[in-house]
Structure formats: structure tokens, C-alpha cells
Amino acid sequence: MTGRSGLEIALEKVAFRYAEMVMGFDLRFAAGSVTAIMGPSGAGKSTLLNLVAGFEAPSGGRILIGGENVTGLPPAAHPVSMVFQENNLFSHLDVAANVGLGRSPSLKLSGEDRAAVSDALARTGLSGKEKRLPSALSGGERQRVALARVLVRDRPVLLLDEPFASLDAALRREMTDLVGELHSRIHMTILMVTHDEQDARQIADRVVRIEDGRIAGSDAVEAPSPGGRLPESGGE
Amino acid sequence: MAVALVAGGALAGLVFQAGRDWSGAFSAFDGYLLRVARFTLFQAVLSTVLSVGPAIFVARAFSRQQAFPGRALMLRLFAVPLALPAIVAALGVLALYGRAGIFSGAFSRFAGGDWPGIYGLSGILIAHVFFNLPLATRLFLQALDTVPDDQWRLAAQLGMGARPAFRFLEWPAMRASLPGIAGLVFMLCVTSFTIVLLLGGGPRATTLEVAIYQALRFDFDPARAVALTAAQIGLTLAIFIAITRFGGDYTAAATLSVARRRYAATGQGERLCNLLVIAAAFFFVAGPMGAVVVAGLGADLGRLALDEAVRRAALTSLALAVPAALLSIGLSLALVACRRVLEYGRRERPASWLEWMSGSGASLVLVLPPTVIGAGWFVILLRLGNLYAAAPAMVVVVNALMAMPFAVRVVRPAYDAASARNERLCDALGIAGWNRFKLIDGPVLARPLGTALAFAMALSLGDLGVIALFGSDSVQTLPYLLMQRMGSYRTEDAAGIALLLGVLCLGLMAISDRLGRDAA
Numbered sequence: 001m002t003g004r005s006g007l008e009i010a011l012e013k014v015a016f017r018y019a020e021m022v023m024g025f026d027l028r029f030a031a032g033s034v035t036a037i038m039g040p041s042g043a044g045k046s047t048l049l050n051l052v053a054g055f056e057a058p059s060g061g062r063i064l065i066g067g068e069n070v071t072g073l074p075p076a077a078h079p080v081s082m083v084f085q086e087n088n089l090f091s092h093l094d095v096a097a098n099v100g101l102g103r104s105p106s107l108k109l110s111g112e113d114r115a116a117v118s119d120a121l122a123r124t125g126l127s128g129k130e131k132r133l134p135s136a137l138s139g140g141e142r143q144r145v146a147l148a149r150v151l152v153r154d155r156p157v158l159l160l161d162e163p164f165a166s167l168d169a170a171l172r173r174e175m176t177d178l179v180g181e182l183h184s185r186i187h188m189t190i191l192m193v194t195h196d197e198q199d200a201r202q203i204a205d206r207v208v209r210i211e212d213g214r215i216a217g218s219d220a221v222e223a224p225s226p227g228g229r230l231p232e233s234g235g236e
Numbered sequence: 237m238a239v240a241l242v243a244g245g246a247l248a249g250l251v252f253q254a255g256r257d258w259s260g261a262f263s264a265f266d267g268y269l270l271r272v273a274r275f276t277l278f279q280a281v282l283s284t285v286l287s288v289g290p291a292i293f294v295a296r297a298f299s300r301q302q303a304f305p306g307r308a309l310m311l312r313l314f315a316v317p318l319a320l321p322a323i324v325a326a327l328g329v330l331a332l333y334g335r336a337g338i339f340s341g342a343f344s345r346f347a348g349g350d351w352p353g354i355y356g357l358s359g360i361l362i363a364h365v366f367f368n369l370p371l372a373t374r375l376f377l378q379a380l381d382t383v384p385d386d387q388w389r390l391a392a393q394l395g396m397g398a399r400p401a402f403r404f405l406e407w408p409a410m411r412a413s414l415p416g417i418a419g420l421v422f423m424l425c426v427t428s429f430t431i432v433l434l435l436g437g438g439p440r441a442t443t444l445e446v447a448i449y450q451a452l453r454f455d456f457d458p459a460r461a462v463a464l465t466a467a468q469i470g471l472t473l474a475i476f477i478a479i480t481r482f483g484g485d486y487t488a489a490a491t492l493s494v495a496r497r498r499y500a501a502t503g504q505g506e507r508l509c510n511l512l513v514i515a516a517a518f519f520f521v522a523g524p525m526g527a528v529v530v531a532g533l534g535a536d537l538g539r540l541a542l543d544e545a546v547r548r549a550a551l552t553s554l555a556l557a558v559p560a561a562l563l564s565i566g567l568s569l570a571l572v573a574c575r576r577v578l579e580y581g582r583r584e585r586p587a588s589w590l591e592w593m594s595g596s597g598a599s600l601v602l603v604l605p606p607t608v609i610g611a612g613w614f615v616i617l618l619r620l621g622n623l624y625a626a627a628p629a630m631v632v633v634v635n636a637l638m639a640m641p642f643a644v645r646v647v648r649p650a651y652d653a654a655s656a657r658n659e660r661l662c663d664a665l666g667i668a669g670w671n672r673f674k675l676i677d678g679p680v681l682a683r684p685l686g687t688a689l690a691f692a693m694a695l696s697l698g699d700l701g702v703i704a705l706f707g708s709d710s711v712q713t714l715p716y717l718l719m720q721r722m723g724s725y726r727t728e729d730a731a732g733i734a735l736l737l738g739v740l741c742l743g744l745m746a747i748s749d750r751l752g753r754d755a756a
Binding site for chain 2: 054055074078090107
């Protein structure tokens with residue numbers, strides 16, 4: 001873990017067609033910033049993340065990460081890690097192997113890799129659970145494993161696609177805190193899709209709203225202290 | 237409602253009854269039977285390995301090449317052998333690889349002598365693989381489709397190449413369904429009758445099913461037939477139990493896999509390999525079908541159409557297939573309704589054995605292949621003396637039972653869903669009996685019933701198992717006539733009839749498929 005900081009993400013006049021909807025994104029995310037992406041279902045939040053991760057290729061425009069044009073490159077060539085809402089783990093592999101895949105896609109791990117894996121597991125509070133299968137973990141623990149893999153991958157960009165949406169409110173807060181803690185050490189650029197205003201304010205320094213495949217607004221969060229307390233708002 | 241149970245149970249009971257009467261049966265457990273049983277298992281194991289092994293790679297290739305022209309068409313083609321009567325397929329294999337087949341010239345030159353044809357083990361294996369490789373491929377492809385999209389994305393992000401993706405994603409998904417698929421193919425090969433009868437040739441390549449047939453039709457040795465039948469039932473029952481233990485779904489039907497987005501980048505080399513694997517499988521599967529069409533069109537179709545025997549056989553086939561199909565869905569509906577009533581009545585209490593019987597009764601039919609059921613009745617009717625008079629009834633009943641597992645599988649989900657929705661309302665409004673079926677359940681079930689009906693008709697039209705036992709000059713169906721023409725070396729006639737039969741069955745299957753798809 002080098003502790004290097006994140007890279008700037010720039011979407012320059014990016015166009016994408018999904019069914020009948022034509023989406024257009026033109027915005028930048030500063031290096032090391034944490035941005036919450038909000039908006040109604042089907043507005044294009046996940047598409048934005050998929051574009052940055054390289055799972056979708058834009059029909060027009062350019063995507064730059066750290067000034068480098070990544071448009072049209074295969075997903076593995078994008079310097080990003082992504083955590084989904086579920087299915088982040090291979091169910092027949094134990095925790096250590098699932099994390100180890102972040103170092104080598106064929107699981108050929110060196111001693112150094114193994115050390116990085118156990119270090120990441122310790123930082124995500126999973127020590128002692130290396131040999132467990134995903135089926136023997138709780139929902140929160142499974143997402144912790146996914147975050148541990150993010151640590152060993154050590155990519156400058158982290159994309160979170162509603163990773164904690166299926167957890168209850170208290171656990172969600174705890175996991176969001178964990179992300180904030182990891183960010184304060186590594187400073188990767190984070191984009192997080194969420195439905196929960198409070199989650200967004202807890203960690204993000206900016207909230208970007210998306211509607212109908214367009215950027216509908218972008219506000220700075222007043223109190224950008226990660227894990228900072230806010231008065232209870234209405235929730236969902 | 238109990239009618240269905242009685243019909244199924246009685247047949248099984250009668251077979252055992254027949255077994256008890258013939259004390260000579262035990263003396264028939266001799267070396268011959270052992271040899272036949274051994275060959276039955278031997279060819280089934282080989283067929284399974286040769287079908288399932290390559291299917292893993294064909295399915296993987298299909299799964300990794302989500303987009304190439306003709307992919308959907310090819311997958312559709314892979315469903316065809318499932319609908320093709322075995323006798324037609326056997327003819328196609330012969331027309332391609334046989335002594336006088338299309339390839340015989342090339343093979344002769346290659347072998348440096350006269351191509352002896354593919355009768356015997358090789359013929360059986362080729363025909364079995366022709367049937368089961370596409371089936372296994374489609375089932376594996378279904379298994380691969382259960383891998384969540386997220387995991388494909390994850391694999392792409394982690395930069396997994398072909399090998400790690402196979403190791404971490406594809407193989408685990410396929411391994412889970414491997415026992416079920418292998419079990420299904422094995423069962424189909426153990427109970428294969430038509431293929432072995434037509435391509436086996438000689439006592440060295442005979443399975444239990446064919447031996448039963450020969451004992452009854454040629455040797456008039458009912459005692460031996462009973463012994464063989466007992467052995468066959470024992471064998472299939474053991475396999476059936478083994479499959480159920482493995483959790484395999486024996487009545488699995490293959491649906492078409494929808495093309496999905498794949499994120500894995502496949503290199504040029506891998507793409508080429510995949511397409512080669514697919515092309516090889518395609519030619520293997522399409523070959524015999526093409527041969528049937530070519531040979532069939534080469535026959536004098538006009539003369540065949542005017543041939544009195546052909547027309548009579550076609551009419552007989554239809555006259556038997558329609559009641560068989562109706563009986564099949566009638567029994568299936570009764571069985572399904574019976575299970576549902578018991579389930580609804582018990583609420584939270586554990587299921588009774590009657591409910592279990594009506595739930596899996598239809599699958600138990602599979603343990604008794606048509607030849608076995610037919611043999612049981614053959615022995616009984618032989619003693620009563622009116623063997624061939626009962627032939628039409630036998631064909632109808634046994635073919636109806638054969639189609640039941642599928643019919644139940646199609647009808648039950650629709651029926652149970654309708655019942656769950658309507659049961660209380662109907663009780664409250666006092667709608668019951670025929671009124672209820674006509675007004676409430678009937679319209680909902682129309683499509684699934686149509687699917688089952690067309691399937692049952694196709695199955696019955698193409699079946700040779702029962703008619704081979706009971707057929708005579710007065711009762712001939714198309715498959716029976718086809719077998720006779722092949723036997724008397726009227727190859728052109730046979731090819732024409734095969735084409736006709738194949739087209740009929742495929743048409744019905746297409747209707748069944750269409751109805752099933754729209755209903756879903």
C-alpha cells in the first residue's frame with residue numbers, strides 16, 4: 001500500500017445510448033475527492049460508473065483518468081476497482097482467495113501478495129476469517145471482503161455501486177465509515193452511487209444529481225468531514 | 237383423480253405379476269443376460285462420456301462467443317435432435333456414415349479397403365452422441381447463464397484471461413450441473429431402444445431393451461423376456477435413484493439461452509479456437525439431419541404419397557397419436573390437480589405419501605421405458621390370446637404415459653399458480669367442478685396444455701418402442717413402416733418416409749415450443 005493519492009476523472013462530452021434514452025455526461029471529479037451520485041432509478045447512475053469502469057463504451061466523447069485517455073480500453077486496463085451491490089465474491093472460493101484475486105487473476109500469489117492480503121483483511125476487520133466461504137459470512141462481512149480486495153488492488157479510482165443498499169441502516173453507517181477511513185489513508189478518487197441522503201453527507205464532499213441521463217445538479221457538501229455527525233434527516 | 241395413480245401403478249404391478257407367474261424366469265438369468273446387461277452399461281458409459289465431455293467445451297465456446305452471425309440459429313438447431321424421432325436420426329447417421337453412405341467413399345480410401353459401415357458399437361455411439369451432445373450443450377449453457385452478470389464484470393476488471401475465467405467462473409457453474417446432466421444422458425442411453433435396434437446389429441451389440449424385444453418377437457421366450465425386463469427395471473431404478481440423490485433434474489428441458497452482454501475480451505487466437513469447436517459440433521449435429529433431407533428429397537416422393545401403405549400408416553399414426561396425446565394431458569392434469577388438492581388441504585402439515593406419489597409419480601414412469609411396459613402387457617395379452625387386437629390401445633396408453641413427465645412439468649407450475657391465486661375466491665363464490673375448469677382454470681391452462689399436447693403427439697408419432705412389439709400388417713404406424721422398408725432394403729422409400737416423419741414431428745415440436753414460449 002503506497003498511500004498514493006487518486007487520479008482525476010474527466011468525462012468530456014461523453015454520449016451513451018441505452019434503449020431509447022440518450023445520455024450525455026460532461027464533468028470532472030477532482031483527484032482524491034469523494035462524490036456521491038444520486039438520482040431516481042433508471043436515471044443513469046450505474047451507467048456513469050460502468051462507463052468509467054470500461055464495462056460500457058461511449059458512443060461519443062472521451063473518458064480520461066489521470067489525464068490518460070481510457071476510452072474503448074478493456075475493463076482490466078482501467079485503473080479502477082468497483083464494488084457491486086452483491087455478487088462481489090466467488091462463492092466457491094474462500095475469503096483469502098477472493099481477496100487474492102485482486103493481486104493475480106490466476107491466483108498465483110507471491111509471499112508479498114499473501115502479506116498484502118492478510119494486511120488488507122486486518123484493516124477491514126476480517127482477521128481470522130481467511131478460510132471462510134462467502135456463504136458463511138454475513139452480508140456486511142461479504143462487502144468487507146470486497147473492500148479488502150479493493151485495498152490489495154490499490155487502484156487510484158474506486159467505484160461503489162450501491163454497495164451497502166442491502167444492509168440495515170446501522171451497518172450501512174458502519175461500512176460507510178470504513179470506506180471513509182480507507183479513503184483517509186489512501187485518498188483514491190471515489191464515486192459512490194447511493195439512495196440515502198445521509199450516507200451521502202456522511203462521506204462525500206460533493207453530491208452530483210443525475211436525472212434522465214443528464215447531470216441535474218452538483219452541490220458541495222457543507223461539512224465534508226468524513227464520519228461527521230449530522231442532525232437526523234427524514235431518511236429514505 | 238386416483239385414476240392416474242391406478243393407471244401408472246397397475247402397469248408396474250402387472251409387470252411384476254407376470255414376473256411371479258413365470259418361475260422359469262429365474263433360469264433365464266444366465267450368461268447371455270449378463271453379457272447383454274454389461275453391454276448396455278458399457279455403451280451407455282461411453283456414450284455419456286463422449287457426449288458430455290465435448291459438450292463442456294462446446295458450451296464454453298458458445299458462452300464466450302456471444303455474438304457471431306448464426307449463433308441463435310445454431311442453438312435452435314441444437315434443439316432439433318431432441319424433437320427428432322430416433323428412427324429418423326438413425327437413418328440419417330446411416331445415410332452419412334453407413335456402408336452406402338455419403339462418406340463411405342472417402343472412408344474406404346482412408347481405411348485402404350472397403351468401408352464396413354458403422355453397424356455395432358460405433359454406430360450406436362455416433363447416434364447417441366448426435367442426440368445427447370446438443371442436449372448437454374444446451375443444459376451446460378443454461379448453467380453458465382446462472383453466473384451473475386456482476387461476476388463477469390468483476391472477472392473483466394480483474395483481468396482474468398480464458399484460463400482463470402474457466403477455472404473460477406465457468407467450471408464451477410458447470411460442475412454443479414454436471415451430475416444431473418451426465419445422469420440424464422446416461423439414463424437416456426441405457427433405455428435407448430430404436431438406435432440400438434437399427435444400428436446395433438448382431439448379438440454382440442445388444443442392449444436389454446432390444447433383447448426384450450427379440451425375446452418376444454422372434455424367440456417367443458416370455459420367460460427370458462421377463463428376466464430381462466426385471467434386470468432392466470432394476471438397472472433403471474438404481475440409476476434413477478442415484479440421479480435423484482445427486483439432485484439432478486431428470487425431466488430437465490432445454491430452453492434457449494438469450495444472448496447477453498459479456499465483458500470478457502477474447503483474443504483472436506481464442507476466438508478462432510472457439511469458432512472451430514463450434515463449427516465442428518455444428519457439422520456433427522447438422523450432418524445426419526442434412527443427410528435425411530438430401531436422401532429424402534432424392535426419393536420418389538410423388539409415388540410415396542400415392543402409396544397405399546404409406547397413407548394408411550400416416551393415418552394410423554395420427555389416429556393413435558391424437559388419443560395418446562389427449563390421454564396424456566388428461567392424466568397429467570388429474571395428477572397435478574390431485575397433488576395440489578392434497579397440498580392445499582394439508583396446509584402446514586407435512587406431505588403425505590399420496591401427495592408425494594402424485595408429485596413424482598409421473599417421473600417414476602421414466603423408470604419404465606415403453607418397451608418394458610409394452611413387454612409386460614405383451615406377456616399378459618399373449619396368455620389372454622388377443623395380442624394384436626389390443627395393439628392400438630396399447631400404443632395409445634403407453635405413449636400417453638411416456639409423455640406424462642413432460643406434460644406434468646409444463647402444466648404443474650401454471651396450475652399451481654392459478655390455484656394459489658383463485659382457490660379462496662372460488663371457495664367463497666362457490667365455483668367448483670366443471671364450471672370452475674371452464675371459467676377459471678381452463679383459460680389459464682390453455683397454453684400449457686397446448687404445449688403438452690403437441691409435445692405428446694410428436695413423441696407418440698415418432699415412437700418405435702411399443703409399435704415394434706405390437707405392430708403387424710394390420711396395424712402399422714409410420715416408424716413401423718419405415719423400419720420394415722429399411723429391413724427390406726427399400727432405402728429410397730425409407731428415406732422419403734423418414735423425411736415425412738421428421739418434418740411432422742419437428743412441426744409439432746415447433747408448435748409446442750411456440751406455445752410454451754408465449755406462455756412464459
